Amino acid sequence: MRLVVIGGVAAGTKAASRAKRTRPDLEVTVYQAEPEPSISECGLPYLLSGTVASREDLVSRTPERFAEKGVEVKVRHRVEELDAEGKTLAVRDLETGRLFEDRYDRLVISTGAKAILLPVPGANLEGVYPLRFLTDADRILSHAKVHQPRSALVVGGGYIGLEVAENLLARGLEVSLVEAADRVALSYGEEVAEKVGAHLEEKGVRLFTGISVEEFLPDGEGRVRAARLGDGRELEAGLVVAGVGVKPEVGLAQAAGVKLGQTGAIAVNRRLETNLPDVWAAGDCAESINLVTGEPAWHPLGDTANQMGRVAGTNAVLSEGGDDEALEFPGTLGTGVFKVFDLAVGKTGLSERAAREAGLDAVTVGLEAPSRAGYYPGGEPVFLKLIAERGTGRLLGAESVGAVDGGSADKQIDVSATALWGRLTVGDLVNLDLAYAPPFGPALSPVIQAATVLSGKV
Numbered sequence: 413m414r415l416v417v418i419g420g421v422a423a424g425t426k427a428a429s430r431a432k433r434t435r436p437d438l439e440v441t442v443y444q445a446e447p448e449p450s451i452s453e454c455g456l457p458y459l460l461s462g463t464v465a466s467r468e469d470l471v472s473r474t475p476e477r478f479a480e481k482g483v484e485v486k487v488r489h490r491v492e493e494l495d496a497e498g499k500t501l502a503v504r505d506l507e508t509g510r511l512f513e514d515r516y517d518r519l520v521i522s523t524g525a526k527a528i529l530l531p532v533p534g535a536n537l538e539g540v541y542p543l544r545f546l547t548d549a550d551r552i553l554s555h556a557k558v559h560q561p562r563s564a565l566v567v568g569g570g571y572i573g574l575e576v577a578e579n580l581l582a583r584g585l586e587v588s589l590v591e592a593a594d595r596v597a598l599s600y601g602e603e604v605a606e607k608v609g610a611h612l613e614e615k616g617v618r619l620f621t622g623i624s625v626e627e628f629l630p631d632g633e634g635r636v637r638a639a640r641l642g643d644g645r646e647l648e649a650g651l652v653v654a655g656v657g658v659k660p661e662v663g664l665a666q667a668a669g670v671k672l673g674q675t676g677a678i679a680v681n682r683r684l685e686t687n688l689p690d691v692w693a694a695g696d697c698a699e700s701i702n703l704v705t706g707e708p709a710w711h712p713l714g715d716t717a718n719q720m721g722r723v724a725g726t727n728a729v730l731s732e733g734g735d736d737e738a739l740e741f742p743g744t745l746g747t748g749v750f751k752v753f754d755l756a757v758g759k760t761g762l763s764e765r766a767a768r769e770a771g772l773d774a775v776t777v778g779l780e781a782p783s784r785a786g787y788y789p790g791g792e793p794v795f796l797k798l799i800a801e802r803g804t805g806r807l808l809g810a811e812s813v814g815a816v817d818g819g820s821a822d823k824q825i826d827v828s829a830t831a832l833w834g835r836l837t838v839g840d841l842v843n844l845d846l847a848y849a850p851p852f853g854p855a856l857s858p859v860i861q862a863a864t865v866l867s868g869k870v
């Protein structure tokens with residue numbers, strides 16, 4: 413049997429490796445357009461500051477390592493056409509330009525997501541880059557090295573923009589961040605967003621919210637020198653990193669007749685099968701189900717991509733009639749955490765706004781608790797907001813922010829995510845049996861404290 417995987421980062425390489433382990437006699441080829449497979453894209457911001465010392469540190473496995481395991485990975489090869497009826501692919505060798513045909517018995521599409529480009533004049537000037545792939549980081553670093561800009565502008569206050577702002581500042585640049593919405597960290601509630609915005613400014617990032625970049629202005633040599641904002645102001649910027657979001661990379665699949673879902677990503681069932689026979693999809697290019705609302709969701713995250721890759725890779729090589737062994741991917745909560753300077757910021761499930769938009773009657777509580785027993789040194793305040801459904805008390809979501817060192821925001825979020833996964837109510841959370849000793853938290857965890865208050869409100 414021959415398996416072809418299109419796209420070789422988190423979902424694709426996981427699917428290929430898993431498939432090969434499941435069926436050692438399998439012939440498997442991964443086509444990957446970028447020059448490296450298995451890139452830890454989550455580490456890219458830290459390459460910009462040197463926190464991650466070398467780009468090689470972010471390539472967890474080379475094609476040679478894959479070959480040792482019997483998986484062929486062809487980098488700089490882009491699949492340009494897919495004929496799902498004939499089970500053939502047209503593949504471009506990006507080194508030589510040669511186009512050739514390949515065939516498959518089973519196919520996994522894991523083409524990921526692509527950066528949204530800023531639709532403003534000057535966005536294609538030298539010095540204006542997205543940060544999606546390792547090659548984008550290469551371009552940013554090379555520009556910074558060669559042209560030594562004094563100041564940088566980050567466009568977009570989502571988690572990637574915030575991570576980039578921190579790392580460019582650590583590199584020694586003056587950093588401004590422009591966000592069109594009225595606050596950064598927009599997928600969070602106002603309490604968290606305010607803390608993050610204030611922290612950014614405290615650390616020396618010039619923050620502009622509620623205003624858009626209208627245009628990038630060139631210097632005499634065609635490189636970016638400034639951005640013009642909606643109110644006419646000019647911001648000097650010898651380097652611009654745009655983090656204005658991503659969208660699923662689905663052009664190839666769509667042209668071949670693969671059905672997209674309402675989020676614009678590939679529609680799959682729980683086995684990650686697409687509408688076409690013998691074609692699976694996994695990772696950022698694929699839709700999933702929001703486990704809180706039951707509605708289609710698109711959560712482009714690295715851990716999710718890996719989990720989906722495992723399911724798709726297993727199912728793609730099952731023998732006819734091997735249904736009993738099929739794996740299922742139940743859905744996602746959109747759980748995430750990021751670091752911005754000294755803060756850890758995380759969330760899971762629905763924000764208060766998302767809950768209301770989903771037609772749920774949301775009740776919330778936000779509280780600040782110490783991350784260790786009050787008398788034990790080194791504690792930091794941690795903010796936790798829980799969102800629950802009025803009447804039923806079902807937990808709908810959680811957000812937390814606290815110090816990176818000595819705070820426990822990630823712990824609050826992981827406990828809450830597990831509670832969401834189990835569809836627990838705030839009443840259940842009140843009596844959770846969690847680990848306690850003074851160096852690790854207060855006697856009652858912030859999750860229990862918040863749930864206790866909230867259970868009186870729901």
Ligand SMILES: Cc1cc2nc3c(=O)[nH]c(=O)nc-3n(C[C@H](O)[C@H](O)[C@H](O)COP(=O)(O)OP(=O)(O)OC[C@H]3O[C@@H](n4cnc5c(N)ncnc54)[C@H](O)[C@@H]3O)c2cc1C
Pocket residue numbers: 418419420421422423424443444445446452453454455456457489490491492522523524525526543544545572661664694695696697712713714715716717749750
């Ligand atoms: C800066 C940054 C920071 C991030 N931080 C985090 C984090 O902290 N936590 C987290 O959970 N997630 C994070 N993510 C998201 C995470 O990196 C992605 O969710 C994950 O990489 C998705 O993996 P994937 O395999 O689905 O797709 P991708 O990583 O997008 O890989 C798909 C690959 O397929 C290739 N491809 C596309 N079309 C074709 C074709 N036709 N032929 C051949 N190859 C093709 C692409 O070139 C690409 O290399 C971050 C992302 C970025 C960019």
